Amino acid sequence: MSAVIVSLATGRKEKITYLAVRLTADDGDSRMFQVFGTALQQAPYSSRGNDVLKVERSFLLSPEDMSLLDLLRRWQQLRGEHHPLLETYGSMMFAPEQHPRSRLLLLLQALEGMHGHENAADFAERVTKHKERRESALAEAAETLSAGVLRFLKTHLSRRPPSSLQQVLGETLTAVPVDVTEELGRSALVTEVMVDPRKPTNSYDALRLVRNDLAHGARGYDAQAVHDVAQLLDGVVRAHMLRILGCSEHAQRRDQERRRR
Template sequence: MYEPDTYLCSWFLPDNTGGYVDIPGDLQLRPLRPPTGQVYGTVPLQYTEHLPGVVETSFPQSMSVPVLYGRLANGGSVTLLDAHFQLWVAGGYITGSAALLGKAAFFGLAGVPAAPTSVVPPRVTSATFQITALDAALGVPPIKDVSNPHLPGGEEGRWAATVNGSAARTWLAEGAELTVSYYHRMRAMDPCEFNLAFSPVATVALTEAKPLAIVLDQYIQPLRKILSIATGKPQDLSYLHVELEGREGKYQVVGTGITQAPFASSTAAFRAHKSVVRALPDELSLLDLVTQWAQYAAAHHPLVETYGAMLHTRDQHPRSRYLLLIQALEGLYGYENKASSEQRQAKHTASYEEALAKAKNELDAKTFKFVKKHLSKKPSTSLDTALDALITGLPVNIIDRLGATELIKEVKAVSTTTGLTTAGALRVVRNDLAHGNRGYEPHHLQVVVGLLEFIVRGHALRILGCPEAVVGRVFPTD
């Protein structure tokens, strides 16, 4: 509805008496950035009156409000969430976490509230959004078949396309439903051109209205992360509009992380994404995957929390990426083997206390103090065991490919440990990098990072409930 640009508007600023004053200004909308704005002219200021006619004030004057309303010069509306403004003698600056933009009321859509007195942020009843690779993850193109006069059986002078009626699906879960389908646009009235285009979209409809931040955290960002895992590439949230409780129309959302660049599907992009998740052919519920991811994130699952935080970083040194991937795998192993670890700890604690009791009777005080200080209260653990189990515990085992990399061969060659395994070499590299013992060639690290990423992606899809066939697609066949 609104392209990134600067729009003239009027802001309804608090006037320090419980009311609002209409101040001219502007609203600046930028891709991937939070909205900003300015106010011009006389603004309501706070001051302290010491004596009649004698006042004191300071600049800049800052104020924050949960929601700030404005009216665009074109008749539309803006609702600025988490607004903060700084005022000077004349004018000031405004920032917010997100802007909700409505069309003018005379278009039959959303206008500015008649009385912008509510300080409670609006709640979302549904959100329609687009993420790159959404069509690839759906797994079905929007056109079923085409015919033209040059193909066998084609009707002379007739070009035709049949829309794929199966290229849409709605999934239900407690509290929400998710629909993924295609919007279409047809240019058919032009006597010189005929065009049919489709755009993939997802809509989350809620049974109970929620704040925008919750909708983003529980539904939109999890789906974006899942698509990034499915394709092995960072995916963008390209567009988002919402419907609000108690207000008519649709509101475009502008804020951090939204590119404001909606796209049409293309065969080239569909193939280039190489999504291993193909929801319709695989009979996978994208809503189930989203819900499971959100639950893991709320529980601080170590793989979801660690790997999820690095999914959208495009420029990261292989050193830091290596450490984070190993951390994600180590955390996953500990999470999934928590019960057995607790049993080992209980047995070790009993042995520890028994050993100390015997040592106290047999050793002198000084020796016993030394033993008590240095005897570990925890059983020994091995990162080698965790890595080996996770690397070999997927439908495709790439332990030999890891062992054939220059990095692993180099570590094994200089190691003083007899028979160092590939998992052990990975541990040595992790310890060297984490403790600053030594560094490694970035391009050698990058090769191993690429293989480790396959493993982490595979386990991420596994814990989300994807079948082995989907997990196995993560690994290249060459």
């Protein structure tokens, strides 16, 4: 978990080779303890100041900046809640490099899951109202329609209100410090899909079509074009990850800007 936190700050995969904790007693005495665990080899390591200064960080772990303990506790809390962003993106941060197709689908899934999790109460209210309206509509239909048509409606009329990836992207992409909507609209992938006969209404709708095509195997797209869009979305997802962990807007912005260079 500590490696994930450090990697969020540096924007690169990190390994913890040595970890020690110093505890200070009430009488002022302090003791140093080594920490052992999975992937902690406790191997000797010599840090070089120049190398450390070259790393561009989104935030610092220090008493004056972000507390590592607070971040770890927040991560544990979110994991206990089964937060979708941790269980999708967080669990794949150190996976081997994926094909752009898989990566794009994962990022879109992460944004959808996060949006649904954070708007669960509103959606539950929509579900209740939708069910009431559905029952009312079916009751009215039963007075005039045949039994066969009524059975068709009951089978195919959803019990849940419609939800759209287009709406999710519109809200999640504009909620981070760096809005990548214009850059997304200029991307080769979206430019190609905007002239599709299905006539997407905007960049978010175009990505909805791309997601459906890729998920169902209906159509493929140029890997580089998909990769470029995945890079934009990766910055958005990481900014949201920093946000839910309690990092500042400044840290979110620095992380997005670093990944766009």
